[in-house]
Amino acid sequence: MARTDRLMRLMEALRRLKPPVTAARLAEETGVSERQLYRDIATLRAGGALIDGASGLGYTLTEDPALPPQSFSRLEIEALVLALGALDQMGDPALAKAGRNAVARIAATLPDRQARQAMHPVLHAxxxxxxxxxxxxxxxxxxxxxxxxxxxxxxxxDLQERVSERPVWPLSLSYSERSLMLLAFCRLRQDFRVFHVSRIEHAEPGGESFRPRRVSMLRDYRALRQARYMAEVRRRSDPAP
Structure with missing residues (x-):
């Protein structure tokens, strides 16, 4: 593991884990020996990070100079924590872990009172x-x-149990409690398609770039959806012949 990546993982562990964190736990989290862990702690301290504690006592990150001070209202803190917490149910494991790390990183930049609010049990929905x-x-x-x-x-x-192989340009993923969908431009059908990710049996890189068309294609898709919606509204509002 590259030195920069290792030090970043150590900082994330210090933010995320309840202090004081033992050297053994930090070494396990970062995948290094305790001997290397002590050297990494010394490197972070030399770089300006305020890390209290010592071998046998555990460590506490009291200030992270890599992150600027933040200030949020209590309502903004609740919105951030609850939104990121939803990833445990709606996201995949990688996104859920990233959400937890983000909460810890945000809390590390807050004043003490706001940091306590961010970690308060009332926010653990x-x-x-x-x-x-x-x-x-x-x-x-x-x-x-x-x-x-x-x-x-x-x-x-597909929903009729028909199997096909399709080259697609993937545009976005849509998460919800009951479904996970992939919006893509299907090169086989030459049209936008929304795929149930649970029904994708295999995926591999196609080797074709469609940059920089993604943003304009998403705009086109939204316009198409809006036009279809308005046409349906008009159809329902027109009196029957």
């Missing part, structure tokens, strides 16, 4: 488990293709 079908495809691959604006080749089983 419980969401009832959804009925979303299991996903077997690599969601990291789908997200990366969306960001990189590169094509995918997917094997898809």
């Amino acid at each position: 419980w969401y009832p488990p959804g009925e979303r079908p299991p996903v077997t495809v690599d969601l990291g691959l789908l997200r990366q293709a969306c960001w990189d604006e590169t094509s995918l080749v997917i094997r898809y089983r």
Whole structure:
């Protein structure tokens, strides 16, 4: 692991774990030996991080100079924490972990009173488990293709149980408690399609770039949806012949 990545993981662990955190726990979290952990703590301290504690006592991050001071209202803190907490039910494990790390990072930049508000139990909302079908495809691959604006080749089983292989331009992922959908431009059908991710049986990189068309295609899709919606409204409001 690169030194910069290792130090970043150590800082994230110090923000996220309840202090004081033992060297053994930090070493486990960052995947290094305790001997290396002590050297990394010394490196962070030399760089300006205020880390209290010592070997045998545990460590507490009291100030992180890499993050600017933040100030939020209590309502803004509640909105951030509850929204990120929803990822435990609506997101995949990688997104859920990223959400928890983000909460810890935000809390590390707040004044003491606001930091306590961010971690207060009243904000730990419980969401009832959804009925979303299991996903077997690599969601990291789908997200990366969306960001990189590169094509995918997917094997898809539709709602009529028909299987087809389709080259697609992935545009965005839509999360909810009951479904996870992929909006894409299907190169086979030459049209926008919304795929149930649980029905994607296989996905691999297609090697085709569609940059920088993603933003304009999303705009086109929204305009198309709006036009279809308005046409349906007019159809329902027109008197029957």
